[in-house]
Amino acid sequence: MPAIISVRSLGKTYAGGVIALSDVSLNIEQGEILALLGPNGAGKTTLISAICGLVVPDCGQVTVAGHDIARDWRAARAMIGLVPQEITIEPFERVINTVRFSRGLFGKPPDEAHIEKVLRALSLWDKRKARNMELSGGMKRRVLIAKALSHEPRILFLDEPTAGVDVTLRRDMWALVRRLRDDGVTIILTTHYIEEAEEMADRIGVINHGRLLLVEDKTKLMKHMGRKTLRLELQEPVEQVPQALAPYGLRIEEDGRVLVFGYDTRAGRTGITRLLADLAAAGISVRDLDTEQSSLEQIFLTLVEESA
Ligand SMILES: Nc1ncnc2c1ncn2[C@@H]1O[C@H](COP(=O)(O)OP(=O)(O)O)[C@@H](O)[C@H]1O
Ligand SMILES: [Mg+2]
Known part of the structure; x- marks a missing residue:
């Protein structure tokens, strides 16, 4: 499998001196589900933000399908969908417009059929005319995912997708992730739930104090477990x-x-x-x-x- 994302020696120290990433190198293979597992404050959000070009690292390099995230941001970013950890949607906007707008931001022509497919896949179709603020927390999270999928990304980042969500949504989310993977989408998710990494991932990376401690095939890890x-x-x-x-x-x-x-x-x-x-x-x-x-x-x- 070719690497679709290559991360080389990334380092990031925030103002105030917190070392959030230290010499992180990682290849992410096309079509895999990679889980980044680590406790709170480990550096997971910083790492995926740096890969998506939202946090500028102090050193190191990221390429996405050969595009350097710093020099060729637009091309790299167009391939990526990001579901952030924090809920960030316009409260007064209607669900369907939120998703349409997101697609537009990436310069993609309107495609109502795609928007409908995404909303249906997330059980949001019936809620398409609701205002975001009228939705429950779980539904808002679905809108975030719909936004991230609006421009048909080949790579999807999910930052703690199931933290604080109920069991039904968690199962739906896992099923959706599997369907996307079957469509060839590369998926990177962060989690602090071991069961989630175990359930979902092809490979598991363990991160703590900004250092990537191990990246290993799940089946190999399971062998250790045996x-x-x-x-x-x-x-x-x-x-x-x-x-x-x-x-x-x-x-x-x-x-x-x-x-x-x-x-x-x-x-x-x-x-x-x-x-x-x-x-x-x-x-x-x-x-x-x-x-x-x-x-x-x-x-x-x-x-x-x-x-x-
Ligand atoms: N914008 C920021 N400014 C200063 N420190 C930050 C900022 N964002 C994160 N940190 C710190 O960097 C470390 C890693 O944070 P983060 O990447 O959010 O970890 P995780 O997502 O694994 O919980 C933590 O100690 C956090 O407090
Ligand atoms: Mg985080």
Whole structure:
């Protein structure tokens, strides 16, 4: 898959000294759903704002389908739809005009059929003549999405699309995102919900304190999730793992008092029985043992803690 967006060494420090982005590099592939996962204040909004050309970075470069976002803003921006985190719509404007106007802003000729398609897809068609201020919070959010889709973008950014929305809207949103992806739209969403990243994404990027800590295929992350670790607390500390035990790939922790063994819960044989026998044969006695499941949540928390 070719990269449709390329981010190189982005840095941004806000006035007041907050480092919101630090040396962020990332390729986003055409047609993928990428979830940027991170706690509040991690830099997610700043990163997508910089990619969309709304925040000027201190250093680094962004290209969108080969267009430099700084030098060739108009061409780059025309490919992008952005659903902002904050609700920003004209209160007195009618829904359908809000969406038409947005399309016009991108210099696209009127296309009532497209506007209708978008409004219908978002269950807004019946509300098209309502004023924005008459809508519920969830409906307003749908209008934001309709605006973002008004000019038929090839890339859609959704900044915390489901923060504070009800379950129905969240499901609708996920279904819509999948349909768009099936139409070939590249989607980047930010979230602080792990389940959302897990549910939606092809790849997951974890961000904290302005640094991108990891970008990984979701299925690969899931494989890690299928892994468990066995912690063996030893009677006597060891300095190194005996040669005979090398194939187990054991890790030494806590000054040699603990050995850690990683295994796949879905494998036919975990290897634990043999390991215990081989440990005994090597003269290592185990005082206690304990297993831990590694979940995306744990991976995420570990990464976030380590980067704190
Ligand atoms: N316009 C701004 N001026 C100063 N600081 C900002 C501004 N926008 C964001 N920040 C700070 O930058 C950091 C990253 O913010 P943001 O990108 O909004 O994170 P996220 O979207 O992950 O919650 C936070 O510490 C935030 O307070
Ligand atoms: Mg944000």
